[in-house]
Amino acid sequence: MTHWLQEPPPTAGLPLSWRDFVKGSASLEHDLATFTGQIDAQIECSGTAAILVALTTLKRMSIRRNVVIPAYTCPLVPLAILRCGLKPVLCDTKPNHFDLCPESLKAVCDEETLAVISTHLGGRVADIKSTTDIATQVGAYVVEDAAQALGANWQGQAVGTVGDIGCFSLGVGKGLTIYGGGAVVARDKNMRHQLRTTSAELASSKSTWHHIMWEARRLLELAGYYALYRPSGLKLAFGLALRRNLKKNKFIEAAGDDCSADFPLHRVGLLRKTIGASALKRLPDFIANTSKQALRRKSLLSNIPGIIVMDDNIGDVGTWPYFLVLMPTQATRDLALSKLWAARLGVGRLFIHALADYPYLTSAFDSSDTPNASDFAARTLTISNSLWLNEDDFMHICIVLEQSVA
Numbered sequence: 001m002t003h004w005l006q007e008p009p010p011t012a013g014l015p016l017s018w019r020d021f022v023k024g025s026a027s028l029e030h031d032l033a034t035f036t037g038q039i040d041a042q043i044e045c046s047g048t049a050a051i052l053v054a055l056t057t058l059k060r061m062s063i064r065r066n067v068v069i070p071a072y073t074c075p076l077v078p079l080a081i082l083r084c085g086l087k088p089v090l091c092d093t094k095p096n097h098f099d100l101c102p103e104s105l106k107a108v109c110d111e112e113t114l115a116v117i118s119t120h121l122g123g124r125v126a127d128i129k130s131t132t133d134i135a136t137q138v139g140a141y142v143v144e145d146a147a148q149a150l151g152a153n154w155q156g157q158a159v160g161t162v163g164d165i166g167c168f169s170l171g172v173g174k175g176l177t178i179y180g181g182g183a184v185v186a187r188d189k190n191m192r193h194q195l196r197t198t199s200a201e202l203a204s205s206k207s208t209w210h211h212i213m214w215e216a217r218r219l220l221e222l223a224g225y226y227a228l229y230r231p232s233g234l235k236l237a238f239g240l241a242l243r244r245n246l247k248k249n250k251f252i253e254a255a256g257d258d259c260s261a262d263f264p265l266h267r268v269g270l271l272r273k274t275i276g277a278s279a280l281k282r283l284p285d286f287i288a289n290t291s292k293q294a295l296r297r298k299s300l301l302s303n304i305p306g307i308i309v310m311d312d313n314i315g316d317v318g319t320w321p322y323f324l325v326l327m328p329t330q331a332t333r334d335l336a337l338s339k340l341w342a343a344r345l346g347v348g349r350l351f352i353h354a355l356a357d358y359p360y361l362t363s364a365f366d367s368s369d370t371p372n373a374s375d376f377a378a379r380t381l382t383i384s385n386s387l388w389l390n391e392d393d394f395m396h397i398c399i400v401l402e403q404s405v406a
């Protein structure tokens with residue numbers, strides 16, 4: 001079992017090396033573009049900022065104002081939509097899934113729809129084709145939220161590069177991190193130009209001091225991440241606050257879902273970009289190693305009667321930061337979590353609620369009838385696919401899940 005001083009991370013993020021700080025590498029924009037098979041990638045200060053830049057750009061190109069999002073996703077997404085002065089419209093998910101339900105999508109899309117956001121959650125690849133077909137019929141743009149899926153492929157093509165605009169997160173716990181960061185890609189040259197213009201305008205509305213302070217803070221946090229993103233540091237950096245929140249039944253805080261519309265917007269400095277570009281060189285091997293572990297462990301999990309491990313459609317190859325596991329009922333999920341969440345085993349929850357069920361989002365949506373999304377939120381748990389989660393601990397998790405279902 002994991003030593004009492006140690007803790008695996010809840011998701012498998014790429015650890016930094018001291019060499020990333022001293023050697024660096026030339027251009028994160030260029031290297032990330034090459035990694036995703038694009039000509040250019042634009043770096044933003046977070047995945048949320050990337051979405052905000054994407055939607056602000058689309059808003060300038062159209063008089064439409066509605067943005068359709070899956071009813072189960074990161075709460076920062078509707079907050080970003082609202083901050084753009086746009087209207088988030090919920091689309092229910094497919095039963096037992098996080099992806100947009102095609103029937104619900106058809107029902108909510110109309111001539112007011114500016115964009116549909118297709119979300120690849122936890123490295124799993126969404127059905128972007130079906131979403132694009134429906135969005136195209138009403139003349140809406142498709143934005144891919146690939147915040148959690150850098151390196152995943154849809155039918156041989158990098159996720160984020162299939163729709164009109166793709167957004168990635170380089171935040172803490174993601175495959176590649178610069179502590180706070182994001183990236184935007186677009187196939188169309190004019191769209192890339194518009195995205196750059198929007199980003200520059202948003203940045204120029206802030207003072208130089210604002211940019212310097214945020215960058216200094218993020219650099220320090222990145223150094224802290226280097227120091228503590230390891231089993232011996234994660235208990236301090238992550239586990240103590242988690243268990244404090246769980247003790248007080250503060251589940252939204254425990255899952256990091258206590259989001260605010262007041263997220264920062266600032267430029268990302270060259271030093272953090274060079275650190276990220278250096279780490280990016282190790283990402284393909286890291287994805288290969290974590291995928292190898294995931295495929296083996298996924299088959300063990302899938303053998304447990306009654307549970308569903310979220311997987312990809314044929315032809316899609318996702319990444320595996322963690323397993324998204326759907327339990328048969330909320331009661332079995334809660335029983336398993338009562339034994340595992342606080343136990344330093346990398347088990348937890350993704351988003352606590354369907355979007356409409358967050359107290360701070362209730363007034364954000366006109367309609368909130370999304371039963372599949374609420375059911376998905378009530379029955380899912382996550383299991384880290386960190387290479388630091390040892391075999392004994394993983395088998396212990398499997399046994400607890402089996403007992404909870406039984």
Ligand SMILES: Cc1ncc(COP(=O)(O)O)c(C=O)c1O
Nearest residue numbers: 046047048074076147169170171
């Ligand atoms: C699906 C999804 N979209 C957007 C975001 C926002 O990314 P960031 O935290 O980098 O702002 C996240 C964050 O985890 C996410 O999971």
